[in-house]
Amino acid sequence: MDASQAAPLTANLEGQDESSTDEYASQAKLLQEFTNVSTINKAWVFSSSDGASSQAMFSMSQPDLVANKKRTYILSSHISKTSSHEINFHWSPIPIEQVGVSTTVPSPSGSKFLIVRNGEGGSPTKLEIWGPSQLQKEICIPQSVHGPLYTDGWFEGISWNPDETLISYIAEEPQPLKTMFDGLGNINGGKTEKDCGTWKIQGDWEEDWGETYSGKGKPSLYIVHINSGHVQAVEGIPKHLSVGQVVWAPPSLNQTSQYLVFVGWAPEYNSQPSRKLGIRYCYNRPCYLYAVEAPVLKQKGEELRNDTSKVHMIAQGLRSAFLPRFSPDGKALVFLSAKSSVDTGAHCATNSLHKLAWSSNVELLSSVKIVDLVPVIMCPEDGGFPGLYYSTLLHKPWLSDGNSMIMSSVWGSSEVVLSINTTSGEVLRISPNDSRSWNVLAIDGDNVLAVCSSLVDPPQIKYGYPLDLKEHTNGIVSWEWLDISMPFLGYLEKIRSLLSSKSYSILKIPVGAKPPIEAIYVSSDGHQSLESCNEVQRNGQCNPLIVVLHGGPHSTFLTSYSKNLAFLSSMGFNLLLVNYRGSLGFGEEALQSLLGKVGRQDVDDVLAAIDHVFKLGLAESTKIAVLGGSHGGFLTTHLIGQAPDRFCVAAVRNPVCNIALMIGTTDIPDWCYVETYGSAGNSFFTEAPSLEHLSVFYNKSPISHISKVKVPVLFLLGAQDLRVPVSNGIQYARALKEKGVPVKTIVFPNDVHGIDRPQSDFESFLNIGLWFKKYCK
Numbered sequence: 001m002d003a004s005q006a007a008p009l010t011a012n013l014e015g016q017d018e019s020s021t022d023e024y025a026s027q028a029k030l031l032q033e034f035t036n037v038s039t040i041n042k043a044w045v046f047s048s049s050d051g052a053s054s055q056a057m058f059s060m061s062q063p064d065l066v067a068n069k070k071r072t073y074i075l076s077s078h079i080s081k082t083s084s085h086e087i088n089f090h091w092s093p094i095p096i097e098q099v100g101v102s103t104t105v106p107s108p109s110g111s112k113f114l115i116v117r118n119g120e121g122g123s124p125t126k127l128e129i130w131g132p133s134q135l136q137k138e139i140c141i142p143q144s145v146h147g148p149l150y151t152d153g154w155f156e157g158i159s160w161n162p163d164e165t166l167i168s169y170i171a172e173e174p175q176p177l178k179t180m181f182d183g184l185g186n187i188n189g190g191k192t193e194k195d196c197g198t199w200k201i202q203g204d205w206e207e208d209w210g211e212t213y214s215g216k217g218k219p220s221l222y223i224v225h226i227n228s229g230h231v232q233a234v235e236g237i238p239k240h241l242s243v244g245q246v247v248w249a250p251p252s253l254n255q256t257s258q259y260l261v262f263v264g265w266a267p268e269y270n271s272q273p274s275r276k277l278g279i280r281y282c283y284n285r286p287c288y289l290y291a292v293e294a295p296v297l298k299q300k301g302e303e304l305r306n307d308t309s310k311v312h313m314i315a316q317g318l319r320s321a322f323l324p325r326f327s328p329d330g331k332a333l334v335f336l337s338a339k340s341s342v343d344t345g346a347h348c349a350t351n352s353l354h355k356l357a358w359s360s361n362v363e364l365l366s367s368v369k370i371v372d373l374v375p376v377i378m379c380p381e382d383g384g385f386p387g388l389y390y391s392t393l394l395h396k397p398w399l400s401d402g403n404s405m406i407m408s409s410v411w412g413s414s415e416v417v418l419s420i421n422t423t424s425g426e427v428l429r430i431s432p433n434d435s436r437s438w439n440v441l442a443i444d445g446d447n448v449l450a451v452c453s454s455l456v457d458p459p460q461i462k463y464g465y466p467l468d469l470k471e472h473t474n475g476i477v478s479w480e481w482l483d484i485s486m487p488f489l490g491y492l493e494k495i496r497s498l499l500s501s502k503s504y505s506i507l508k509i510p511v512g513a514k515p516p517i518e519a520i521y522v523s524s525d526g527h528q529s530l531e532s533c534n535e536v537q538r539n540g541q542c543n544p545l546i547v548v549l550h551g552g553p554h555s556t557f558l559t560s561y562s563k564n565l566a567f568l569s570s571m572g573f574n575l576l577l578v579n580y581r582g583s584l585g586f587g588e589e590a591l592q593s594l595l596g597k598v599g600r601q602d603v604d605d606v607l608a609a610i611d612h613v614f615k616l617g618l619a620e621s622t623k624i625a626v627l628g629g630s631h632g633g634f635l636t637t638h639l640i641g642q643a644p645d646r647f648c649v650a651a652v653r654n655p656v657c658n659i660a661l662m663i664g665t666t667d668i669p670d671w672c673y674v675e676t677y678g679s680a681g682n683s684f685f686t687e688a689p690s691l692e693h694l695s696v697f698y699n700k701s702p703i704s705h706i707s708k709v710k711v712p713v714l715f716l717l718g719a720q721d722l723r724v725p726v727s728n729g730i731q732y733a734r735a736l737k738e739k740g741v742p743v744k745t746i747v748f749p750n751d752v753h754g755i756d757r758p759q760s761d762f763e764s765f766l767n768i769g770l771w772f773k774k775y776c777k
Contacts, residue, residue, distance in 0.1 A: 024770060030570060031766050033498065034563040035758075037491050038062045040451050040459055041072075043441040045079070046110035054079040054444050059104065060095070063758035070758065073097040074104070075487070079444065079463075085480070087463050091487045103151040107164045112136070114158065114167060118148035125149060125171070129226055139229045146233070147172030147217050154279070155219040155244035161258060166294070167224050168234075168246045168260055172217030178203050207267075209242065210278025210667030211722040211753050219244055221262060223294060234295055236311050240266050241290075245323060249291065250330025252360035258294040259362060261314070261333065263287050263322045269670060270682050271319075278667030278723060282347045283338035289314045289321045291362045314365040315356060319343075323393045326358065327422065328402040333358050334422055336391055340376050340588060345674035345682045346595060348554040350376045350387040350588040355422055373425040380587045382515070385427055386411060389556070389584040400446050406430075408440045410585035413506050413518045413577075414559050415439055417450055417464075430464065430479045435506050437560035438462070452481075453561035455522050456502040456569075458495045461486055498570050501525060504559065509609045511581065515590065519609045520557055521618060522565070522575035544623040544776040545574045547610060547639075547647075551630030553594055553602060553675070556584040564765045571769045573625070573776075576613055580605035580635075596678025598631075599700050603638050610646065622648065625772045629653030629716075630724060630753065634702060637732065640713070641705025649775035651714040651768045654724045654753055657732035659697035663689055665725040676700050706735050712742035714771040716764045718751035744771065 041059045048054065056077045061070045073095040080088045098104065102118040117126040122143055129137040150156045150170045158169040178200040208214055219242045221234040237243060241264040249259035265287045267276045279285050292311045315321045320338040327334065332355050340349040353374040359365055377387035389410035397405045405420045411429065415437040419428045431438035431450065436457070442449045446466060453459040461484040466477045486492070503523045508516040524543050546568060550557050557577035569575055579586070580602045582594030594601055613619045626647050628636040633655020640650050656662060663672045673681030676697055689697070698704055713736060717729045726747065733745045746767060748760040755764055 023773075024766075027571065027769055028766055030498075031567050031762060031769075032065075033494055034567050034570075035063050035065065035762060037458060037495055037563065040441070040461070043449055044106050044110070045442045045444040045449060046106070047445055051445060052081055054081075055110070056089070056442070056444075056449065057106075058441075063762075065758050065762055068757055068759045071097060072101065087465075087482055087484075089461075089463075089484050093487075102149065103156075103158065105158045105160070105167075107160045108162060109164065112160075112164060114160070116149050116151065116158070118151070119143065120148075127167075127224060137226060137229065139224060139231070141224075141231055144174055145231055146174055146220070146222055150219050150244065152212065155242065157244050157246035157262065159247045159260075161248045161294075162251055165226055166248075166258075167226065168248065168294070169222055169224070170219045170244050170246060171222050173220045175217060176203075207276040209265075209276050209280070211280045213280065214720070214722060218242055221246055221260070221292075232295055234260065234292060236292060237264075237290075238266075238311065242266075243290075247324055247326065248294075249358070250326055257296075259291050260294050261289060261291050261324050261326075263324070264290050269685070275687075277670060280723075282668060282671075283320070283349070283351075284341040284345055284347050284670075286319045286342050287322055288316070288319070289324055289333075289335060291365060293362075312362045312365060314362070314368070315354070315370055316366050317370050318354070321354070323391075325393055325395075325397060325405075327355075328398050331358055332356070332422065334373070334405065336388070336393070344592060344595065344679045345670060346554050346592065346679075347668070347671060348552065348584060349591055350389060350584075351391050352376050353388060353391075353420065353425075373422060374420060374427060376588050378587055379515075379589045385429070386585055386587045390415070394440065394443065396443060399443065406440055406443055406448055408438065410556050410558065412585050413520055413557060413579055417448065428477075430466075432481060435504075435559050437558050439560070448479075450481075454559050455504045455520065455561060455565060455575075456499045458492050458499075458561050458566075460484075495566070499566060502566075502569050506559070507609070507612060509578075509605070509612045511605055511608050514581070514593075515586075517581055517583075517605055517609070518579045518586070519612075520559060520575075520577040520579075521613060522569055522577070523618075524569045524572050524574050542618065542620040542623065543572055543574050544625060544772065545576055545613070545619040546772060547606065547624060547626045548575055548577045549606065549626070549628035549632035549635045550577070550579070550583070551628070551632045552584075553580070553582045553598065553631040553635075554584055554591060555631075564761070567765055568769055568772075571773065573769075573772065574618065576609060576619070578606050578609045580609075592679075595674060596676065596680075598634070598675045599638050599702070602635055603642055606635060606639060607643060607646070621646070623776050625649045625651070625776045627651045627768060627772075629655065629755075631656060633657070633724075633729075637702035637709075637713075638705065640709050640711050641702055642708075644708045644710050647711050649712050649714075649772055651716070651771055652729065653716045653755055653764065654718055654721050654726075655702075655715075655729055655732070656724050657701060657728050658703040659701045660694045661731060662724060662728055663694070663697060665727060667722045672697060703732055703735065706732065707739070709736060709739075709741055712744075712771070712775050714767060715743065715745040716755060716767070717745065717747045718753060718755045718760075719747050719749045720751060721753045723753040742775075 038060045043058045046055045058075045061072045064071050075095040076092040078090040100117050102116045105114045113130045115128040119125045125141045127139040180198045182198045221243050224231045243262045243264050246262040267274050268286050290311050318337050320342045321335050324335045334355040337352045355371050356368045380386040416429050417431040417438045417440050419430045436454045439451045448464040450462045451459045452462045462481045464479045464481045505521050507519045510516050581590050624647050626636045633652035636652050659672050663669050670685050673685040715729050715733045717726045733743050736743045751760045
């Protein structure tokens with residue numbers, strides 16, 4: 001059932017009068033318009049032998065509110081190229097839904113597809129190998145061999161070998177059999193099935209990697225032999241390592257062995273053995289690259305033997321190395337590093353790009369020189385390249401020269417497409433030099449498939465190609481980007497109509513002697529834009545302003561499209577998205593400046609941004625709301641306590657309200673120390689904080705200013721949140737109620753930190769919009 005077919009709201013909600021119920025229903029219908037639009041997740045391109053045409057496949061998703069899940073589907077297109085300037089996309093008439101599919105991975109040649117169907121509730125995992133016209137192989141893997149494959153985007157790693165006979169992947173280790181008792185207290189030993197009148201004991205508690213990994217088995221490396229269907233674990237990997245991001249090394253002409261390269265994480269903090277700290281969104285966990293010889297099945301009679309290989313650590317000079325990619329000629333291994341995060345403790349910081357010469361003699365790789373291709377940028381020039389952020393790599397990121405790597409990264413308040421020369425390290429911005437955000441999807445020979453969007457423009461597929469070198473000077477190649485027509489333009493036209501009167505601008509906000517920070521101003525009315533800044537402030541004429549604050553704190557607000565922000569803008573709110581110091585995309589010096597100064601420097605930056613738009617006549621002092629989640633919730637509750645007269649209403653999602661309470665319950669207690677004390681907090685982080693530490697944590701927290709809060713606050717909390725446990729928000733909400741402040745609290749029983757299940761996300765922003773409309777008139 002489509003979300004748009006859901007029954008309209010007719011009954012009064014929580015005792016609201018009829019007019020309030022009508023408003024609720026009206027805004028719910030508006031939000032559904034934005035929710036119905038599909039998201040482009042990733043794409044693959046397979047070129048023909050003559051290069052005159054290609055086949056593109058897009059993986060897309062759409063929320064299903066009734067089923068409370070995301071539907072995923074594949075949409076295909078034939079790309080014909082009559083010339084470099086004339087590209088035509090011929091779309092398949094109907095997309096194919098991937099029911100029960102966890103992930104899809106094409107083979108190197110594109111002639112086969114692996115479809116993974118992860119088992120749930122103890123059912124087996126299924127691996128399906130599809131060829132050009134039919135299912136070629138189905139392999140059922142029971143839980144006794146391994147659990148579901150990791151498809152989380154971090155530990156996830158699925159890789160075909162070059163001749164497409166083997167697939168390596170990361171899956172959950174099988175859970176050990178648990179002892180069972182019967183009704184008389186007799187021990188029956190480990191069993192795979194529950195007999196009548198018996199129950200399993202819990203056994204020893206096993207640590208996991210925190211938020212979103214609760215209850216998951218250790219990520220381990222496996223290989224499936226496609227022809228035989230045999231699945232085996234790769235042996236020899238140390239038991240304390242959790243592994244991920246596996247890729248096949250290129251075959252060697254003088255060796256029969258095949259090697260796997262993977263990333264390994266050990267429970268380590270500050271170079272010492274430690275518990276498993278939360279790893280989701282945390283790049284400050286040390287990780288290393290390893291190589292291991294792939295096991296070869298040798299048949300002897302009816303027995304299959306698995307030779308155990310030695311594991312070799314490579315790139316030993318770095319405490320952070322991830323997302324390995326081999327150059328097309330197999331001579332170089334390129335990878336990213338978050339060394340700056342590991343060294344300072346900031347959960348996310350400026351990345352760097354490195355490479356090393358690959359050798360078929362893997363024992364030599366530990367001493368091979370690591371070449372620094374793109375270093376950490378400390379303080380970029382005005383408008384200049386700020387470094388690599390939010391970096392992900394395509395499985396095939398190379399142009400046809402085999403030397404140019406294409407990737408997306410954050411540049412200020414926008415996402416851009418970069419071309420990096422892996423010989424010289426030269427970085428070029430190949431997406432247009434405008435304020436929109438661009439995300440690369442796939443490479444088609446020397447051309448690039450990308451998605452472009454802005455806060456007032458829904459996503460649009462773009463096809464980029466380099467212009468002839470002879471047309472340009474200084475050897476710099478320009479890129480041309482074509483608009484690609486899309487079959488789902490019907491939905492997009494509705495959204496474009498709703499957003500047609502909106503506009504946005506990136507503002508430079510002065511913050512003393514330091515370089516200015518950036519904030520993105522979105523006008524819900526085209527007349528309230530920067531073009532009107534020279535007019536006298538229009539008292540009583542400005543639409544209400546929502547100040548929106550990102551979490552992290554080392555994250556960024558981008559100019560890319562957001563359905564939730566588009567919804568709030570369509571309700572008549574202007575928006576101010578503040579990238580305070582500490583945000584990604586502005587150089588490492590600005591990012592590191594926030595450590596130890598949370599609750600002060602970030603608060604000052606937000607207030608400076610509000611003062612700036614007020615002086616420009618883009619906001620009215622009596623109609624300012626504030627919204628944030630996680631660290632953004634920390635900032636929101638700090639602001640309504642430190643500057644209680646600046647705001648009329650607030651809303652927070654899983655906010656950090658009391659670090660002294662959070663330290664003993666979060667999956668990232670080290671975050672509490674580093675953000676409170678700065679990098680020095682690394683040296684005295686402990687699971688048993690002293691009274692002095694607890695006092696400092698409390699004084700740095702919003703709860704220390706709660707006596708001054710007087711604005712109504714909406715709380716949206718995920719009951720399964722391990723990052724900022726629900727107790728943090730509940731304690732603060734109860735304290736506000738105790739002093740008579742209007743409070744509304746919604747707890748989502750099955751949601752984690754992101755509150756991103758379709759129904760929860762929908763209900764969250766519907767309530768945010770209505771809460772602000774009620775108190776921000």
